[in-house]
Amino acid sequence: MTSTSTGHRVAVVGAGTMGIGAAHAFALAGMDVLLLDKSTQALDTALRQINTNVRLYGLIDPRLSAGAEVLDRVRVGTDLAEARDSDWLIENVTENHDVKREVLGLLDGVCRPGVPIGANTSAIPIGVLASYTEHPERVIGVHLMNPVPLKNVVEVIPSVHTSAATLTLMRECLGRAGKTTVTVNDSPGFVTNRIAMLMVNEAVHLLAEGVADPASIDRLMRGCLGHQMGPLETADLIGLDTVLYSLEVLSAHRDEDKFAPARLLREYVASGRLGRKSGEGFYSYTS
Structure with a gap:
């Protein structure tokens, strides 16, 4: 070549x-x-x-x-x-x-x-x-x-x-x-998204179960684990529709239950809450 x-x-x-x-x-x-x-x-x-x-x-x-x-x-x-x-x-x-x-x-x-x-x-x-x-x-x-x-x-x-x-x-x-x-070698989600999407999905499960609110989840991940952004802030930045699609692709290719998208994530996307680009996701950006 x-x-x-x-x-x-x-x-x-x-x-x-x-x-x-x-x-x-x-x-x-x-x-x-x-x-x-x-x-x-x-x-x-x-x-x-x-x-x-x-x-x-x-x-x-x-x-x-x-x-x-x-x-x-x-x-x-x-x-x-x-x-x-x-x-x-x-x-x-x-x-x-x-x-x-x-x-x-x-x-x-x-x-x-x-x-x-x-x-x-x-x-x-x-x-x-x-x-x-x-x-x-x-x-x-x-x-x-x-x-x-x-x-x-x-x-x-x-x-x-x-x-x-x-x-x-x-x-x-x-x-x-x-x-x-x-x-890295070719694999669905590669390295970064295969790990990151699981983290985002688990954060949504925590929110849905009432364990903590979005700000608390993200604050703990930033303060305790040194992340620049928390998982729900990151999801809003990426776009919740993109997160959902990524999890669906991972689930289809890996055939593992752990990649099944959280129900709350599906509900947000269905209602048009896509994150920053729509003005509302796990946080509101209308102001």
């Missing part, structure tokens, strides 16, 4: 929460970013959110404050064919097999030979996603963490199809973006 990749032009496909964070992080690292989505409204929202996040993250770490420079490096588009000049790609579309099959297939047909395609998913095995393309050797899992500009470690997951060249290129590209990579 050969490539002319320089690593300086990256296409981010999907302008949701993770796509916004990825575009922000890569632009902050000095890369030229193409943010793609089928919705022009989503793209407009993404640019506004990046501008807001630059200010917010700058309060946490002054090194993350470079608003005009970041936005100048991000251009947007609605046609996946625009990704043809990119040196590497990160796919962040919704966790739906039909959507991912369509997008990955199109990207595979558009990109130059040897260009690595990073699939960002919460739990779907990378080998499954790679099978949606004609060149599965160029597909690799890239599990970014939210918020991406603040999280410097990235879980990288090659499938049985992924070539050694793809792994090397993707690690180099993420390194240029200031990310430290940890490579």
Whole structure:
């Protein structure tokens, strides 16, 4: 597998929460970013959110404050064919097999030979996603963490199809973006979500049983175990629908009762309580 990749032009496909964070992080690292989505409204929202996040993250770490420079490096588009000049790609579309099959297939047909395609998913095995393309050797899992500009470690997951060249290129590209990579073998949920989703699910069980309220659960996990965020805060940030879907994927692939989603989690999602993005989850964000 050969490539002319320089690593300086990256296409981010999907302008949701993770796509916004990825575009922000890569632009902050000095890369030229193409943010793609089928919705022009989503793209407009993404640019506004990046501008807001630059200010917010700058309060946490002054090194993350470079608003005009970041936005100048991000251009947007609605046609996946625009990704043809990119040196590497990160796919962040919704966790739906039909959507991912369509997008990955199109990207595979558009990109130059040897260009690595990073699939960002919460739990779907990378080998499954790679099978949606004609060149599965160029597909690799890239599990970014939210918020991406603040999280410097990235879980990288090659499938049985992924070539050694793809792994090397993707690690180099993420390194240029200031990310430290940890490579793990392909498995549903990988390492981080296989553990994290269990913790979130158990926290929901504790809440449903009346053992403690959300603030107490999260405070104990932060204060006693040193977590930066508690499990219910984390779930609200990720999106309760994404948490539910991840648990369902883990349950289906692992066939283990421990991954069965808590009933309260299903009820929240069914009622539209999805976390930060809907204004209410385990906490209220309407104010």
